[in-house]
Amino acid sequence: MLNISSHSKLNEKVDISQFGAGKKVFHKRHYKQFNRFLAAFSIIVFFILLLPWTQTISGRGYLTTLTPDQRPQTIQSPIPGRIEKWYVREGDYVEKGDTILHISEVKSEYFDPDLVQRTGKQIEAKSMAVTSYKGKVKALDQQIDALTREQGLKLEQAKNKLIQSKLKVQSDSIDLEAAKTNITIAQRQYDRVVQLQEEGLKAVTDVEEKRLKLQETQAKLIGQENKLLASKNEVINAQVEINRVQAEYTDKISKAQSDLYTAQSNQFDSEAQVTKLENEYTNYEIRNSLLYIKAPQSGFINKAIQSGIGETFKEGAQLVGIMPSDYDMAVETYVDPIDLPLVHIGEKVRIQFDGWPAIVFSGWPNVSYGTFGGKIVAIETFISPNGKYRLLLAPDPDDVPWPKDIRVGSGASTLALLEDVPIWFELWRQLNGFPPDYYQPQNTSADATKK
Template sequence: MKIQSFDNIYNIHKKSRVKRWFLFIFLTAVVVLFLPWTQNIKVMGTVTSLYQEQRPQQLNSPIPGKIIKWYVKNGDYVKKGDTILQLSEVKDDYFDPLLVQRTQQQVEAKKGVRDYYEAKVGTTNSQLQALATAKDLKLNQLQIKISQLKNKLAGEEAELAAAANELKLSEDQFARQKKMYDEGLVSLTQFQQRSISYQNAIAKKTASENKVAQTRQEIVNTGIEQNSVIQDYTEKLSKTEGERFQSMGQIEGSEGDIAKLENQVANYKFRQGLYFIIASQDGQIVQLNKAGIGEILKETESIGTIVPKTTDYAVEIYIKPVDLPLIKEGQRVMCVFDGFPAIVFSGWPDSSYGIFAGKVIAVESNISANGLFKALVIEDKTEKKWPPKIKMGTGVQGIAILNDVPVWYELWRNINGFPPDYYEVKTEKTGSNEKQK
């Protein structure tokens, strides 16, 4: 008797397809093992800017002050040079509304003092020239007097010589006359006449000697007077020169005071321009941390942040030290931005959806505070453009592309715990263009 339930439960007489499916799966697995697999390193990062000036900038108060007016609010877009807020002074040194004008008046007063001393220096120069001229004139007069006295002395010395000759002759005549008188050859009257002549010759010679001595004394006195004139005028010139140097010192001091006051004027004018905090570039005002009117700001205190409107985006990725040797400049990195849908096939990045290509332009040699090394990735212009809606600070998952290897090799590598193969970036230059592989 044939039991229907037995036939339904036991299919021993039916043909099985297990072997067929096993062979199909086995062959498929073998084929898959020989498919290409792209080795990669997964890293995390954030969106930043390629240039420092395009990154979010803090708005700081350059001077301490009190807020008296706001011109913007959170989220406003501003252009370069737009006023953000207005401050007023809180230091009593700058309360005077006419501070610049009064300081400028001090500058003008100092310039007047300088001009006065410059005029005094000019007058002193004229005095020096007059004293020098008077000194030369006086010395020339004394020199002429000395020359005249020397000529006079020469004449008197000639007279003295003549008187001496005359005296010698009179002495000889007197001696002969006396001898003749003693012998009785001449009378007493004749002898007395000769004696008188002899006495006159002596007196004449004595007078000539006195004249010569007097003239020589006058020459000496004139020389002494000449030295006295030199000393007197030297003292006057030194005194006047000292006054001149004193005035020049006052001029230099005035110049220093003028420069200091002009520096203060410039600083006061520049400080007045700091009462208005303006936008340094086009962008959006965010994170304003001061509210209301009358709040006091300290010097360099942060007011908020301005996010630049135009940005050349880049991605900062952080690499583990063990993976650092595998990352090179020019290496290809696939980026998955937070908020943008993506379907990622790890081993086949070219087949993934929603990922964007970039290339490494710099790898920092110094480790960061988080224990990782930072690298900078920019957009690859030869492939799909990065989404325009990304923002600064957006999270990014990066896939650093390495070598293409078979699937069986990648499985064998992971089973043995070996690192990925070292990836060399080859650069071919054709003219001015560079193609990176």
């Protein structure tokens, strides 16, 4: 058995320098060259550690468009329907307003092909009803005015008759007083004649004459009293006539006003129905125009989401996808929350597009090959579902133009350029897991002062 647990060393018992391999390795000349190599390598590494290194924030994103209206979109139908005819194919170019497909109604209340025309006829009929009610309202207004004027004249006539009756009462009262005075005089004359006849100074004929005159005067007094009572009755009748005229014409005017209000109510109801029908007419016209799905902007048909003929769909269903033909390219990239305070709007970013050969030196962007310049134009203020913050990059006008053959949706890698630090500092930072140095752009303080 081998004694491998002993502390004896093999190189102390066997001289390996006697062998050929040992003679080629163990001599002083190789030690000197290796020491020189180590010294030169140490000096080179020392100078390399002093070289500048640009701190970067890497991100991964994809190509998009600069404004929302230039991005790929789907065309929806605001109404439910059934596909009747396609006018385009996938990949076709369409101008804004071109018809993409034709659909038909699936709701029974819109099946009538002459629905718009018949609604228009209903509007005309209701409009004529409104005109008729307006004429009736005008006629009733005139009738009320005529009744009001007639009431005024009748009341004036009755009031005049009342005044006449009161004046007649006054006249009859005066006549009654005169009759009373006459009967008093006649009574005195009769009494005096009787006395003189008894004394033999007057004849019986005179007495009878005075008696007859007294009786006539009494009859006149009674007739005058009857006449006064008749005059007072005429006053009462005149007052009753005034009340009757007021009640009669109040009833007539009230009835005419009731008819007027009824006509106005019917007029307003007809106007409301006309407005409702006009609203329905406009809705039907717009709905008919929605039966033809048109391109909202110029672009290329990407994909028919709903296909076939006779296929039905609900309102808001996606029918076809379209990519605008005119757009400004941009890159949408994402950075970690810890790096968000280090990026600012207007800063430079290097971009590597998928499919384009590139040699990237993270700390030396000037010697990188195949990358393109970008500039931050928007920074999202709320975190995305992937746990990072979104940045929107536009082409840098001071750099090489982006390739014309890149397409929206392809991938891109980004490097946001930060401060320049020595390589040794960057190695030390990476080994300790520290974030890049926090800094603010030089023009931030100046902008704040201006504000």
